[in-house]
Amino acid sequence: MYTSKRIKGDIYYVGVNDRKTERFENMWPIPRGVSYNSYLIMDEKVALIDTVEISFVEQYLKKIETVLKGRSIDYLVVDHIEPDHGGSIRMIKNRFPDITIVGNKKTFDMLDGFFSMECNKLEIKEGDSLTLGKNELQFYTAPMVHWPEVMVTYNATEKVLFSADAFGTWGTLDGGIFDTDINLDHIWDEMRRYYSNIVGKYGNPVQKALSKLSGLDIEVICSTHGPIWTTDIPKVVGKYDTWSKYEPEESGVVIAYGSMYGNTEEMAETIANAISENGVKNIVMHDVSKSHASYIISDIWKYNGLIIGSPTYSNQLFPLVQALLDKIKIRGVKQRVFSYFGSYAWSGATHKYFQQFAEEMKWDVVGIPVEEKLRMNDEKLQECLSLGAAMAEKIKSV
Numbered sequence: 001m002y003t004s005k006r007i008k009g010d011i012y013y014v015g016v017n018d019r020k021t022e023r024f025e026n027m028w029p030i031p032r033g034v035s036y037n038s039y040l041i042m043d044e045k046v047a048l049i050d051t052v053e054i055s056f057v058e059q060y061l062k063k064i065e066t067v068l069k070g071r072s073i074d075y076l077v078v079d080h081i082e083p084d085h086g087g088s089i090r091m092i093k094n095r096f097p098d099i100t101i102v103g104n105k106k107t108f109d110m111l112d113g114f115f116s117m118e119c120n121k122l123e124i125k126e127g128d129s130l131t132l133g134k135n136e137l138q139f140y141t142a143p144m145v146h147w148p149e150v151m152v153t154y155n156a157t158e159k160v161l162f163s164a165d166a167f168g169t170w171g172t173l174d175g176g177i178f179d180t181d182i183n184l185d186h187i188w189d190e191m192r193r194y195y196s197n198i199v200g201k202y203g204n205p206v207q208k209a210l211s212k213l214s215g216l217d218i219e220v221i222c223s224t225h226g227p228i229w230t231t232d233i234p235k236v237v238g239k240y241d242t243w244s245k246y247e248p249e250e251s252g253v254v255i256a257y258g259s260m261y262g263n264t265e266e267m268a269e270t271i272a273n274a275i276s277e278n279g280v281k282n283i284v285m286h287d288v289s290k291s292h293a294s295y296i297i298s299d300i301w302k303y304n305g306l307i308i309g310s311p312t313y314s315n316q317l318f319p320l321v322q323a324l325l326d327k328i329k330i331r332g333v334k335q336r337v338f339s340y341f342g343s344y345a346w347s348g349a350t351h352k353y354f355q356q357f358a359e360e361m362k363w364d365v366v367g368i369p370v371e372e373k374l375r376m377n378d379e380k381l382q383e384c385l386s387l388g389a390a391m392a393e394k395i396k397s398v
Helices: 054-068 089-095 105-115 187-213 233-244 263-277 293-302 319-331 350-361 378-397
Strands: 005-008 011-013 016-018 034-036 039-042 046-049 075-077 100-103 120-123 129-131 136-141 151-155 160-162 220-222 250-257 283-287 303-313 337-344 370-373
Touching: 005 220, 016 054, 039 054, 054 089, 075 089, 089 105, 100 105, 105 120, 151 187, 187 233, 187 293, 187 319, 220 233, 250 263, 250 293, 250 319, 250 378, 263 283, 263 303, 263 337, 263 370, 263 378, 283 293, 293 303, 293 319, 303 319, 303 350, 303 378, 319 350, 337 350, 337 378, 370 378
Parallel strands: 046 075, 075 100, 100 120, 160 220, 250 283, 250 303, 303 337, 337 370
Antiparallel strands: 005 011, 011 039, 016 034, 039 046, 129 136, 136 151, 151 160
């Protein structure tokens, strides 16, 4: 028997936890798993807000039926149709054949593409509302946060925002579902890693959505991943505001490097030592061959300084360094203090590519970048120390 959890008024949590999937979207490591959150509103009319990934549909249906106690579902609100939330739509339709699916025009374009099924549809537009009885639902579009069809649903009666992927995070809900019932120590880093990798490219749409929702009186935020936010709403919204403006959270330096035989890594270590000796405590080092890019991207979102190093590889950058640069460019990261270093055996190429990257990002380069041939010597040692000192002084002044 599955137990249900009441959130507020007539609203119940019917989500599930995924501790089996290793990579979200088959790309991002999720060592702490992920929750797929769904919600039932039990009023004169019953509404289900989003569904769950299809692998969990049997467990999901049992949880729903525990709350329904023999009743049917009148409406399925699809705030986001991505398969980790829309994957069970067909099964819900089969179980409740008279259900009406609520979405916007783009929702139904995608619904037809994913499922090609006949169903009752209620197409809503910006600001439309739906009354279930006591509970009034209001709908607001939030395109590109992070798909074009995304919308959010506001329960004006209970002051609850169903926010789709916004304000979500990786990590399962292990017992408690509310922020007040959970140790959040690990949540903030996972929330940033989720935002920076999944939503990070769409800072402007996030800013527009935050502006649109700022006039709502919100007491509870129900995202499709992670905790239900109650007391921590100002902190969560504040983080989204900071991240979507590409503003760093703290002063510190990320050093990301590739190294085949340890020479480029030695440069990274020397630069890090100099940064530390000049009074900076927040220093994070990533070997791109070991650290998954999602963790590097998250740290880049957190800190204001970034130094990247690479050996020359086939007259190009080390492939995993190039892949990292591409990910940074795709996300359009702004306002970072940047520098770089590299090494080569017979012909150096790293400086050319790093300089092009800095110009594309519109980042100023701090200090004098260092490029060494074969291995470190006294001259290059001093150049690395100077680069680290220059970075430390710069990030402390911005």
